[in-house]
Amino acid sequence: MTHALEMHEQFDSSRRSEDIFSYIADFARIDEWDHTIISAEKTSDGLIGVGTKFDLMYKSGLRSVPIQYTVTEFVPSKKLVMTGEAASFTAIDTVNITDTATGCHVNWHAGLEFRGSAAKVVRLIEGRVKKAGAQTIKDLADALEDNYPAPNATGLQKLADKLVLPGMFGFTKFGYKRAKKNWNPITANIHGKRVVVTGGTSGLGLTTATELATMGAEVCIVGRNESKCKDVVLDIIKTSGNSLVSYEVADLGLIKEVKALATRLNSQGKAIDVLVNNAGALLNPRQTTTEGLEASFALLLLSPYVLSNDLLPLLKKSGCARIINVSSGGMYAKRISASNLESTKCEYSGSDAYARAKRGLVMMGEEWAKDWAEFGITVHNMHPGWALTPGLEVGLPEFATKMRRVLRDTQEGADTIIWLAAATEVAKTSGLFWLDRVPHTTHLSSKTQETPEQRQSLVTALKVHANAFSK
Incomplete structure (x- = not known):
């Protein structure tokens, strides 16, 4: 049994497209803005490009789920495609970035296919999954504003x-x-x-x-x-x-x-x-x-x-x-x-x-x-x-x-x-x-x-x- 789910989010940024692209492409830092990720690590040597692999640990309820992402398409400052494989699902994330008069526009599409018992569960909570995905991309957009105050001691x-x-x-x-x-x-x-x-x-x-x-x-x-x-x-x-x-x-x-x-x-x-x-x-x-x-x-x-x-x-x-x-x-x-x-x-x-x-x-x-x-x-x-x-x-x-x-x-x-x-x-x-x-x-x-x-x-x-x- 399988269940397919698609999510589409987009946002504008005042940052340069090369800044946005280089940050998003480094999935070793995804845990900075995606709070469902417990840890992330680049596991292949060299510059990020087609074939680069990242090992992520995803939080699913009380469980920790390992995911391995691989870069499958890489067009600097323009397009990034990442394929993630976990035991119960496959995810394909496609990011397109286009320049605008004031910065750039980011278009993020996520396609997921769940298998087995995960397919049954996701079918019941699809609305919650999509809402969480939308919040994650909003958190990314906020992070890319890069306008944080200097920290103070509490x-x-x-x-x-x-x-x-x-x-x-x-x-x-x-x-x-x-x-x-x-x-x-x-x-x-x-x-x-x-x-x-x-x-x-x-x-x-x-x-x-x-x-x-x-x-x-x-x-x-x-x-x-x-x-x-x-x-x-x-x-x-x-x-x-x-x-x-x-x-x-x-x-x-x-x-x-x-x-x-x-x-x-x-x-x-x-x-x-x-x-x-x-x-x-x-x-x-x-x-x-x-x-x-x-x-x-x-x-x-x-x-x-x-x-x-x-x-x-x-x-x-x-x-x-x-x-x-x-x-x-x-x-x-x-x-x-x-x-x-x-x-x-x-x-x-x-x-x-x-x-x-x-x-x-x-x-x-x-x-x-x-x-x-x-x-x-x-x-x-x-x-x-x-x-x-x-x-x-x-x-x-x-x-x-x-x-x-x-x-x-x-x-x-x-x-x-x-x-x-x-x-x-x-x-x-x-x-x-x-x-x-x-x-x-x-x-x-x-x-x-x-x-x-x-x-x-x-x-x-x-x-x-x-x-x-x-x-």
């Missing part, structure tokens, strides 16, 4: 932060899943945007670079090992189909190499639209670099300070650049002192040095947000929650083992970085501290709060350290 979120333990729940994978329910789609077209990601060969940096390349950005990763950089670039190109992926080799724990990196990038003359200061490591025991600096301070604070300042000409050139500083929730427990940047006045602890440096980076982000606003540059500090990365396993092995069941994967940890790099509404903010696309307080206790004088002392100390390598 009163409940602020209270959770103050109570500490409820706030720390948000660092886990369960906090991520809870937060995700309230997110808006990312429909901005970032094709051609140039992104530099430090620490881009593993963990959060690798996930960020891969996702942004998949979304069409031109991505440059920075890593220490040239062989690994080459392999990672090839993998990203294979996965994304985006050939505009490159690498630069630099040991970011050595300031001379940071400055050499900035010199190379500046010599290319290409604007940088997004700089992700992600490189980091939790170092135990205390280490001193060949330049005579305590290694945590050099890598986690002085390095991104020097790189961001030295790349300022290329960030200005963008006209709407974003700097994203990857920090850590560990900073909540520590205060930074300009007179103890290299942990010389206390017994060294890698986690404490890490936390202090990350707090310093957040403070610098707040300062840059004010100082560089006139150039159209926005600055965004974030922390990824508790994510299981190679760095965590090496730096805090006991924590990684004991907390493994609640730790996020790198996709969950990197999500806010990707959102900060791509989402339109992010440009409406600057200088905030983000977790799961929501701004959070930077202090849980007055004991970590610095005075304006102490903040200025940090700025001055970093300038002095940076200037020592400018001679």
Whole structure:
């Protein structure tokens, strides 16, 4: 027994047809606007085109139903046909896009054929199915308007932060899943945007670079090992189909190499639209670099300070650049002192040095947000929650083992970085501290709060350290 059902919806958009087409064609993001989809994943490598496959998980009552979609017709900016196969039905979605004087017109036709018991059920609830389909396309049209306000923390979120333990729940994978329910789609077209990601060969940096390349950005990763950089670039190109992926080799724990990196990038003359200061490591025991600096301070604070300042000409050139500083929730427990940047006045602890440096980076982000606003540059500090990365396993092995069941994967940890790099509404903010696309307080206790004088002392100390390598 079978039952056929057809649905037809259409809408107008002020967006360009190529923007609309590229977003709709990426069915890995369908769960952003179709709330009957639990999860979606692109399962074939390369650019989206005829033959590209996506695995979706569809919510049907209390059941989860797997569907595999295949692109069967692909005419860029004009026509897309997707065929979906599930155990109880086949779906053929046809999308036609035509240019108009004010943007474009989207015509969506869905033909479904249900089999077996599903055919009997759908026959009885056909009206409800069509109504749900109409709402889904309306949600897509709303998403493509791309006019969301900048997120604000709710009163409940602020209270959770103050109570500490409820706030720390948000660092886990369960906090991520809870937060995700309230997110808006990312429909901005970032094709051609140039992104530099430090620490881009593993963990959060690798996930960020891969996702942004998949979304069409031109991505440059920075890593220490040239062989690994080459392999990672090839993998990203294979996965994304985006050939505009490159690498630069630099040991970011050595300031001379940071400055050499900035010199190379500046010599290319290409604007940088997004700089992700992600490189980091939790170092135990205390280490001193060949330049005579305590290694945590050099890598986690002085390095991104020097790189961001030295790349300022290329960030200005963008006209709407974003700097994203990857920090850590560990900073909540520590205060930074300009007179103890290299942990010389206390017994060294890698986690404490890490936390202090990350707090310093957040403070610098707040300062840059004010100082560089006139150039159209926005600055965004974030922390990824508790994510299981190679760095965590090496730096805090006991924590990684004991907390493994609640730790996020790198996709969950990197999500806010990707959102900060791509989402339109992010440009409406600057200088905030983000977790799961929501701004959070930077202090849980007055004991970590610095005075304006102490903040200025940090700025001055970093300038002095940076200037020592400018001679």
